[in-house]
Amino acid sequence: xxxxxxxxxxxxxxxxxxxxxxxxxxxxxxxxxxxxxxxxxxxxxxxxxxxxxxxxxxxxxxxxxxxxxxxxxxxxxxxxxxxxxxxxxxxxxxxxxxxxxxxxxxxxxxxxxxxxxxxxxxxxxxxxxxxxxxxxxxxxxxxxxxxxxxxxxxxxxxxxxxxxxxxxxxxxxxxxxxxxxxxxxxxxxxxxxxxxxxxxxxxxxxxxxxxxxxxxxxxxxxxxxxxxxxxxxxxxxxxxxxxxxxxxxxxxxxxxxxxxxxxxxxxxxxxxxxxxxxxxxxxxxxxxxxxxxxxxxxxxxxxxxxxxxxxxxxxxxxxxxxxxxxxxxxxxxxxxxxxxxxxxxxxxxxxxxxxxxxxxxxxxxxxxxxxxxxxxxxxxxxxxxxxxxxxxxxxxxxxxxxx
Numbered sequence: 001x002x003x004x005x006x007x008x009x010x011x012x013x014x015x016x017x018x019x020x021x022x023x024x025x026x027x028x029x030x031x032x033x034x035x036x037x038x039x040x041x042x043x044x045x046x047x048x049x050x051x052x053x054x055x056x057x058x059x060x061x062x063x064x065x066x067x068x069x070x071x072x073x074x075x076x077x078x079x080x081x082x083x084x085x086x087x088x089x090x091x092x093x094x095x096x097x098x099x100x101x102x103x104x105x106x107x108x109x110x111x112x113x114x115x116x117x118x119x120x121x122x123x124x125x126x127x128x129x130x131x132x133x134x135x136x137x138x139x140x141x142x143x144x145x146x147x148x149x150x151x152x153x154x155x156x157x158x159x160x161x162x163x164x165x166x167x168x169x170x171x172x173x174x175x176x177x178x179x180x181x182x183x184x185x186x187x188x189x190x191x192x193x194x195x196x197x198x199x200x201x202x203x204x205x206x207x208x209x210x211x212x213x214x215x216x217x218x219x220x221x222x223x224x225x226x227x228x229x230x231x232x233x234x235x236x237x238x239x240x241x242x243x244x245x246x247x248x249x250x251x252x253x254x255x256x257x258x259x260x261x262x263x264x265x266x267x268x269x270x271x272x273x274x275x276x277x278x279x280x281x282x283x284x285x286x287x288x289x290x291x292x293x294x295x296x297x298x299x300x301x302x303x304x305x306x307x308x309x310x311x312x313x314x315x316x317x318x319x320x321x322x323x324x325x326x327x328x329x330x331x332x333x334x335x336x337x338x339x340x341x342x343x344x345x346x347x348x349x350x351x352x353x354x355x356x357x358x359x360x361x362x363x364x365x366x367x368x369x370x371x372x373x374x375x376x377x378x379x380x381x382x383x384x385x386x387x388x389x390x391x392x393x394x395x396x397x398x399x400x401x402x403x
Contacts, residue, residue, distance in 0.1 A: 047133030050218030117324030120368035162244030292375035
């Protein structure tokens with residue numbers, strides 16, 4: 001006759017009921033630093049899933065997740081946070097919910113949209129660090145420049161088949177743009193073709209990967225993030241390259257290019273209480289000139305599409321939209337049916353514009369963006385911090401200190 005064994009729940013939990021007890025056995029570990037850390041994760045595909053999972057398991061307290069895509073059936077073999085019933089839903093939203101299931105105490109929020117054109121630079125300033133799980137150069141370049149302007153480090157990851165790379169870029173060191181070759185720039189220009197309008201057919205490229213290489217590269221990215229949060233030495237300015245076929249790995253060191261356009265860190269960022277839809281461009285320009293003189297101009301953090309003009313018939317359509325929301329099909333002129341309308345872009349407010357009474361939102365700028373004022377000896381960012389609650393959601397309470 002078998003004997004029933006009863007287990008005391010308190011004994012089953014062991015000597016400690018602390019979720020992170022095993023982490024604390026590491027001599028230098030400080031769980032409070034992870035709890036208070038603020039991390040932006042851009043990309044919620046195969047790499048992003050592993051990054052988000054790891055951060056949640058580690059107890060990172062504040063995570064902002066950005067991605068523009070929906071879940072497809074092919075994602076299910078490489079994405080631990082998604083289920084078959086999630087097919088068709090937005091990746092960022094589902095990933096945020098899954099992170100909350102893994103670690104209920106986490107503060108997490110999601111953004112669905114084009115991070116190049118529609119994510120305000122203030123989100124980068126909010127973060128302690130940024131981790132990328134992306135598959136295109138243009139998005140990496142945008143992250144790189146936003147991180148440099150706001151003086152934030154970022155950890156990049158890339159995978160293909162069963163090989164990958166993890167690398168860290170910090171202000172004052174070599175950056176992502178420093179690593180770009182002539183071939184990288186050629187491919188980037190090709191992606192920006194068709195009069196700078198987004199080509200849907202260019203967005204359908206698929207990268208062959210496996211869940212194993214995702215877990216390896218994301219694991220290295222997150223381990224470096226843990227070290228960075230603790231103030232330990234990281235592989236800043238270097239890349240860790242791994243080949244799954246040979247299981248060989250090695251470190252490569254990048255060189256800083258003195259003529260790199262990304263090396264632009266703002267001297268000061270001033271938070272404004274106003275939102276992107278409550279203050280006008282004229283009012284912003286007035287503040288800019290009170291700080292940097294009567295001739296100061298406002299530099300936008302991104303190109304804005306003012307209008308489309310048909311070179312054949314001269315028809316003009318004023319749009320004031322983010323480039324991320326414009327499709328190649330809109331190049332067709334409704335007047336003469338010619339399909340080569342040209343975009344007219346701008347990225348400065350000089351004070352002579354006819355739309356100075358418009359708000360940043362009305363000309364296509366995203367909420368919580370940072371507008372840049374250049375003075376004779378300094379550069380100042382004006383952040384639309386009033387947008388923080390609606391952009392960051394529960395993460396807004398984590399604070400927006402300037403470091």
